[in-house]
Amino acid sequence: MAEKKPILLMHNISKRFGGTAALEGVSIELYPGEAHILAGENGAGKSTLIKILCGVYSEYAGRIVLESRPVKFSSPQDAARHGIAAIHQELSLIPAMSVSDNIFLGREKMKKNGTVDFSAQTIASQKILKRLGIDGVDVHRPVEEYPISIMQMIEIAKALSMNSRIIIMDEPTSALTEPEVNKLFETISALKLQGHAIIYITHKMEEIYKIGDRITVLRDGRFVAAAPIADMARNALIRNMVGRELNEQIQRRSKVCAEELFRVENLDIADPQGNRNLVNDVSFSARKGEILGIAGLQGSGASELLNGIFGAYGPVSKGSVFLNGNPFVVRSPGRSIEQGLALLTNDRKTTGLVLGMSIVENITLASLPQYSPVCWMRNSMEQKAALRYKQELNIKADELSREVSSLSGGNQQKVALAKWVGTKPLVLLLDEPTRGIDVASKHEIYELMNRWTAAGCAIILITSEMPELIALSDRIIVMHRGRISARLEGDRITQENILHAAMGQEREVA
């Protein structure tokens, strides 16, 4: 393959979002007929790089050379015209439209009289699907009648119909079953033979070595290594991916009691539609004063686990939960709050805060009965409590009656935390508590976590910032594809061990 000319060269690409650098001098070479793995932890810069290639971000430094010609894409449509197609986790098909209409959406084949030439589209779609080796798909049926694996194939067919030379696949197997994955890999092999180049993003170790030809590793927005897959053994790959500096400034003052506070046994969590399990057979426990970290890459089911326990998806299908030795009823968020559980969701804007309401109203939203005995709001009581939490969490706002949307990210997050502390929880589930906030606020939140655990709370923490997870957690469980793949304690909490388990290598399961 070395004698071939690269089809795509991204050279010295940098991208900044405000003050933070998402990418710094990243380069990648892509050859025709290869599956190129793009590897890196959450936040390594993979998706930013892909978005630049797809024309989503048109502002960046560096250059892109496509088939020996320098290019700069102004929009996703522009990139598509140049033969670059991306297949994302969220498919971009229109469910109620037919297969062939989806394939030609926006590029309909027209007759001379200005109407759509459906028969030409039908024939062309059938031809493409045949080329992909897919039978049994009626191109007249709506896309929604087919399983997700076929929908992915239809996306690929759409890419081929645009004559895409480069196909980007972002975690394409996350929703597929084993046979479907094999089918996808067969298709990828066929595409490679036809000379297409594929950029493949995955967090699954076995897939990397099964499908990849070459690999590029990113870390913290920087290029780390690129090599033919055979030259990078698993341990070397892990070494390349980890190695983020541990943050010495995060202080964890651990005061874990022996007393168990929270226990989960053999829990299954089905997705809200009930089609498949997001979480399978998970058991763990947390003690008083403990921070239990949950590590997992995208699609690991960690976030779904917390949501499921909290009752966000309704009653659980299988398994049991105990709080303080008593059975804990998983039914609804309201019921969970009453029993002493709190969940800080991972996206404060869509699931955490009511942005149009005031700071006070957000702080007290989850504990309103405290401030309204017999349904009647006691505004002064509410104000006083909000002021107390404002001071306790150091929320910087001149007036508590301001809309919460007027605050900075860090302060918004503190409001969300204040809401949950206000419910006086025994166990706090924190899903990405420091996502997208400034460093000073992060450290304040670490300090609050120390304070709350010292007061006897247990915290179950998800964070994709590995240094943060390692510094704060007393114990760590690692999840992969909805299951626990490792339990780490003490010296065994290392970035390597976590990443091995998170990528599906069950080598050190306790």
Add this chain to the structure above:
Amino acid sequence: MIPLVSNTSQKTFISRLMQYPVTRAILALIVIFVIGLVFNGGGAFFKWPAHRDMLRQYSVFGILACGMTIVIITAGIDLSVGSMLGLSAVVFSLLTIHRDWNPWHAIPACIAMGAILGVVSGGLISRFRIQPFIATLAMMVFARGLAKFISGGMKISTSIQQADGSYIYKNDPAIFKMIDSRILDGNLAVVTLIFIFCLFISWLILSRLRIGRYLYAIGGNEEAARLSGVPVIKAKIFAYGMCGLFSAIAGICQAAQEYQGDPEAGVSYELTAIAIAVIGGTNLMGGRGSILLTLFGTLTIGYLDKILSINAVSEAGRLMLTGVIIVSAVLLQRRRK
């Protein structure tokens, strides 16, 4: 005089003031009012009866708008308020005129019926996840049908046709006269008092009760509210129940003002109620709005109609102008960043 504040800070003061929806709602009302002072219909606008009559005529719309505001704050809509008004007018007339019910039984019965139908809408919307537009559209058609079924398609009035074709005539029930009367030397209609009472109840719910906070939270971000333990289903059922209840009250007022129960009463009133809420500044996307805004919205729409009628604008012109004014008011209301 020396200006105490410089021109720029004055500007920011005004623009700061304009951030509040109430300021904008008042401004819209003032604009309409000034238009009234200019086009005063030969001085008619300067006389109290014009204002008094406007208040009386628009009280029924205002009562409907109270319920509508509560529902819109949850990011919903209730298209059934006009039909519910008609149904309530028919049932109230039937009970008091034909069946000689004591009004203090008939009124609670009508109100309960409205509340129950509202609860049904709310249940369909929250429990069975039917879109508010569809669920209340169905309720609108159903309630109109029920009104026609109960009344046999006829207006329920004091002249009652017997089986042999002859008529018997009954007296107007005292309660009709009572509701249709005026107090304070004929300066304040009882229906206006009822409207003020409904405003007060809505204000209590939205600003003083826990459930009000829940309604705003649901409209602002339903998922965040649900995950904060807000009883979303109960709160929505409550909102539509209250809307049905207010519609029933409006129906009772309408029947009393017309001295009959017309199964066709209230057709398209839902649109006026929505227009009032929106002109006031309550956001159809939910989460924002207040009952005070709805009061200003009622006055704005009421004055608009009054001004057009005292200037003898033809109905065609009135409708077109109303359309233009609604759009202008909403543009004026738009939240500025």
